[in-house]
Amino acid sequence: MTSEFPLTLEGMGERAExxxxxxxxxxxxxxxxxxxxxxxxxxAYLSRVSGNRTVxxxxxxxAYYHFLRTRLPGMDNAGTKSYLFRIATNLLRDHFRAxxxxxxxLPEAPPDADTSERIQLRSDLEPVFLELKPRERxxxxxxxxxxxxxxxxxxxxxxxxxxxxxxxxxxxxxxxxMLRERGLGPED
Amino acid sequence: MNFSHCTxxxxxxxxxxxxxxxxxxxxxxxACSVCADIALVVRFMQLDGELARREAGLPDPxxxxxxxxxxxxxxxxERAVRPIAVCQRVACLWGxxxxxxxxxxxxxxxxxxxxxLKLLLHQAASPGSRPQTDLxxxxxxxxxxxxxxxxxxxYASWAEE
Numbered sequence: 126m127t128s129e130f131p132l133t134l135e136g137m138g139e140r141a142e143x144x145x146x147x148x149x150x151x152x153x154x155x156x157x158x159x160x161x162x163x164x165x166x167x168x169a170y171l172s173r174v175s176g177n178r179t180v181x182x183x184x185x186x187x188a189y190y191h192f193l194r195t196r197l198p199g200m201d202n203a204g205t206k207s208y209l210f211r212i213a214t215n216l217l218r219d220h221f222r223a224x225x226x227x228x229x230x231l232p233e234a235p236p237d238a239d240t241s242e243r244i245q246l247r248s249d250l251e252p253v254f255l256e257l258k259p260r261e262r263x264x265x266x267x268x269x270x271x272x273x274x275x276x277x278x279x280x281x282x283x284x285x286x287x288x289x290x291x292x293x294x295x296x297x298x299x300x301x302x303m304l305r306e307r308g309l310g311p312e313d
Numbered sequence: 314m315n316f317s318h319c320t321x322x323x324x325x326x327x328x329x330x331x332x333x334x335x336x337x338x339x340x341x342x343x344a345c346s347v348c349a350d351i352a353l354v355v356r357f358m359q360l361d362g363e364l365a366r367r368e369a370g371l372p373d374p375x376x377x378x379x380x381x382x383x384x385x386x387x388x389x390x391e392r393a394v395r396p397i398a399v400c401q402r403v404a405c406l407w408g409x410x411x412x413x414x415x416x417x418x419x420x421x422x423x424x425x426x427x428x429x430l431k432l433l434l435h436q437a438a439s440p441g442s443r444p445q446t447d448l449x450x451x452x453x454x455x456x457x458x459x460x461x462x463x464x465x466x467x468y469a470s471w472a473e474e
Contacts, residue, residue: 149385153378160374169365182372189374190381250361269355270362272330294318294347301350304357 149193156193163206164189166271167213174217174262176255184220188213207273211281214263221259253303261296268293319347329355405470 151159167188172181191212197205254262260282267278268289275293279286319325321341325348328334334342342348416423 149378149381153375156378157374160377164371164374165366168371169362169368172368173361173365178368186372186377186380189377190384193378193381194385250357250364253357254361265354265358266362269326269358270365297350297354300357301353304353309357 150195150197151193156189159205160189162202163209167209170210170266170271171213171217173251173254173266174259175220176251180220184213184216187216191216207277207281210267210271210273211283214281214283217259217263249307249309253300253307253309256303257296257300261299264289264293264296265300319345321345321348322351325351326355328352330359401470405467409467 149156164185168181168185171184171188172178175181175184188209192209195208195212197208200208257265263282264278267273267281268275273281275289276286278284278293279289282289284292321338324338325342328338328342329352342352
């Protein structure tokens with residue numbers, strides 16, 4: 126796959142903590158283990174928030190690259206994972222900014238040729254989610270798919286913890302309304 | 314209970330996540346708009362999350378690690394040669410400034426020499442002075458080549474950056 130995003134430091138929100146030398150923060154084996162644990166959920170997050178699987182793959186690689194360049198002093202597994210999501214969120218934000226300027230790939234339309242149940246379900250759900258703003262998608266995904274607390278969501282998104290409850294409540298109401306309008310609510 | 318907040322939010326969220334509802338909570342979620350939204354959204358997000366994870370065709374981690382490793386090496390090399398590039402730029406700038414200063418400083422003398430050259434060229438244009446014409450063509454050509462090579466060097470130096 127050709128990378129749309131060359132591996133540069135643009136978009137990295139954690140410059141101060143990057144390693145100055147020419148070595149990576151993890152050896153290959155440790156990285157492989159960490160990758161196996163974190164990559165499915167990270168790719169799902171990037172895929173749904175960006176709305177484009179090609180972009181998601183590029184951002185995934187970019188996120189791990191930045192992660193490998195970063196010092197991780199005394200972080201536990203949960204902290205390390207949320208730090209990775211924070212990097213990915215910053216990259217997503219840069220992607221959306223660049224997309225506005227340069228008209229990068231927009232969210233993909235769901236495939237309509239495949240009739241399998243899973244794809245059918247996805248084609249029902251994905252368009253609804255993509256109608257939300259990127260920030261709203263990030264919030265809902267981190268809170269309800271990844272199960273992060275309000276404090277953790279605030280740290281990942283770079284927001285105040287107090288505002289998360291209100292923002293989440295608004296997003297939830299909006300998504301619930303959209304789902305009901307499309308007949309995806311429980312009473313339908 | 315009010316429109317945006319309900320004390321049973323957490324319990325409803327947990328129940329929606331796990332799928333384990335008791336009758337009271339289910340009845341409450343049906344009646345409370347906040348909790349109804351939570352139940353619906355959590356169920357939707359769980360389903361979409363599961364779908365997204367199953368779709369994942371993950372890139373090879375070894376490839377990512379090596380790509381990062383090579384990129385890191387490349388950046389380290391770039392950092393190492395950065396001072397050389399800076400020195401080259403400073404030298405180019407310094408050379409250009411010196412040449413310009415000399416040209417400005419020596420302009421009166423050069424001007425008189427050019428007047429002399431004009432006279433010689435005028436004489437060369439007259440019949441029977443072939444050897445002098447060849448000499449001036451040679452000097453002019455050399456001067457042109459010299460200036461051209463300086464321009465090419467400067468261009469190559471800046472293009473490298």
